[in-house]
Amino acid sequence: MQxxxxxxxxxxxxxxxxxELEMASERIVDFLQIDELELELLYSAKSLDSVMLLKCCKLLEYDFFRIYSHHLTLYTSAGNNNPKSVNGKLKSSLPSFKKxxxxxxxxxxxxxxxxSGEKSAAEVIKEYRIxxxxxxxxxxxxxxxxI
Incomplete structure (x- = not known):
């Protein structure tokens, strides 16, 4: 599946x-401390508050944040154009991760x-900067x- x-x-x-987990909605609303209507709104949401998303990750034992990490890996620039960087490395108090x-x-x-032929190797190299x-x-x- 793509x-x-x-x-x-x-x-x-x-x-x-x-x-997939066949989880009862009662368990979900109890854990998330929301009502049935809010649960239905959650299911239709394009985005969620990070605290709520973290709760969902814990309850459903799945790292939904990783989906966003994959998005960043595929769709952000690999170059570092930040003028505050020194020797190509940005000084930050935040944790650093391998790009x-x-x-x-x-x-x-x-x-x-x-x-599948959806994209050629050249198109992948250009679009995803691999x-x-x-x-x-x-x-x-x-x-x-x-190839």
Whole structure:
């Protein structure tokens, strides 16, 4: 299954997870401290407050934040154009994370869109800013596509 990381409707994803787990709505409203109407609104929401999303992650034992991380990996610039950076590194008191973190899900997503013919390798390299050598390594390793 190919997931569209560009358009995220978090409420629908939460509802899908609830369905997978066959979780009773009574348990959900008790845990989230909301009523049935608010639960239905949550299911139709494009975005959620981070505290509410964290509660949903805990209840449903699924990291919904990772979906947004994948979005950032696929759709943000790899370059650092910040004038406050020193030697290419921004001084910050915030925790730092590896920028180019390609999870198995992202690799599978990229291989699927190339394999289905939806995008060419060149289009993937340009649109998602994946280094050519990295993409070719993935394609060779997974041996699904000749390049």
């Amino acid at each position: 997931f569209n990381y560009k358009e995220i409707y978090i409420g629908k994803l939460i509802k899908d997870r609830v369905t 180019s973190l390609y999870t198995p899900e992202i690799i599978e997503f990229i291989i699927e869109i190339i394999g 280094p050519k050598t990295t993409l070719h390594r993935w394609l060779r390793k997974h041996q699904k596509i000749d």
